[in-house]
Amino acid sequence: MTELESEAMEAEFDTVAGWTEEAVRALGPGHAIPAGCRGSGSEGALRWLADRLELHPGSRVLDAGAGVGGPAGWLAAERGVRPVCAEPMEAAAQASRRLFGLRSVVATGQRLPFADRSFDAAECLGVLCTTSDKAGVLAELRRVLDDGGRLGLLVFVADAPLPPPLPEGNEFPSEVETRALLAAAGFELRDAADADLADSPPEWTEAADAVDAEIERRHGHDPRFQQAREQSGRVGRLLGEGGLRAWLAVAVAR
Numbered sequence: 001m002t003e004l005e006s007e008a009m010e011a012e013f014d015t016v017a018g019w020t021e022e023a024v025r026a027l028g029p030g031h032a033i034p035a036g037c038r039g040s041g042s043e044g045a046l047r048w049l050a051d052r053l054e055l056h057p058g059s060r061v062l063d064a065g066a067g068v069g070g071p072a073g074w075l076a077a078e079r080g081v082r083p084v085c086a087e088p089m090e091a092a093a094q095a096s097r098r099l100f101g102l103r104s105v106v107a108t109g110q111r112l113p114f115a116d117r118s119f120d121a122a123e124c125l126g127v128l129c130t131t132s133d134k135a136g137v138l139a140e141l142r143r144v145l146d147d148g149g150r151l152g153l154l155v156f157v158a159d160a161p162l163p164p165p166l167p168e169g170n171e172f173p174s175e176v177e178t179r180a181l182l183a184a185a186g187f188e189l190r191d192a193a194d195a196d197l198a199d200s201p202p203e204w205t206e207a208a209d210a211v212d213a214e215i216e217r218r219h220g221h222d223p224r225f226q227q228a229r230e231q232s233g234r235v236g237r238l239l240g241e242g243g244l245r246a247w248l249a250v251a252v253a254r
């Protein structure tokens with residue numbers, strides 16, 4: 001077994017992360033944040049979460065499963081904090097360092113290399129549905145958050161069985177299950193909403209599309225490109241049909 005729970009996810013989250021960094025370098029730094037939000041993909045969702053995390057300059061912030069660092073880079077630019085990223089895929093962690101100057105460690109959410117109560121706030125976006133060990137990730141997040149610290153989540157939830165073909169390696173929890181997992185890990189839910197992943201400004205969408213086109217131009221022949229495109233296409237179809245939805249939540253560490 002690979003580091004992640006399927007090879008298709010490794011293609012999507014490691015190989016494509018490296019390609020994304022390469023394409024952003026070719027197109028310019030204005031493309032980094034839109035292209036770097038793989039999964040959380042909407043400025044409205046990032047803003048909704050950030051508004052509820054009680055951030056202030058100097059807040060100690062963690063992004064677990066940070067990908068190439070778009071959401072953490074956005075927080076740094078918009079909210080004046082300096083998040084630390086943890087991400088299991090090396091190419092993604094490296095991209096977050098090089099594109100956004102973020103501090104980034106290679107680590108899964110189940111084994112975070114930080115002392116207890118190291119952070120005042122944490123984000124974990126589009127990650128819980130990529131692992132079967134959701135309880136393990138939430139327990140670690142609770143451990144590294146200070147008492148009263150805030151956790152912002154974006155979870156792709158499915159409240160009923162989904163029609164195939166499903167993206168490989170993903171395990172989508174229901175909202176009820178996610179709420180129960182949060183409570184069991186020692187979190188108290190403060191606010192929740194469905195995200196509209198299509199509410200970014202047009203410049204954001206155009207920049208992300210340009211990076212996608214540049215990646216296709218450079219790597220469209222590579223089977224891993226096709227595999228990653230198939231994976232994200234399946235998620236997109238399920239979201240479009242409504243069986244899958246992006247659920248935002250902010251919870252407090254009790």
Ligand SMILES: C[S@@+](CC[C@H](N)C(=O)[O-])C[C@H]1O[C@@H](n2cnc3c(N)ncnc32)[C@H](O)[C@@H]1O
Nearest residue numbers: 013037038039040065066067108109125126131
């Ligand atoms: C859909 S992407 C989201 C990336 C980023 N949070 C964002 O919103 O742009 C999911 C990320 O979770 C990471 N991941 C997968 N399994 C994980 C685990 N067990 N712990 C932490 N991160 C994990 C993947 O490598 C990938 O970067």
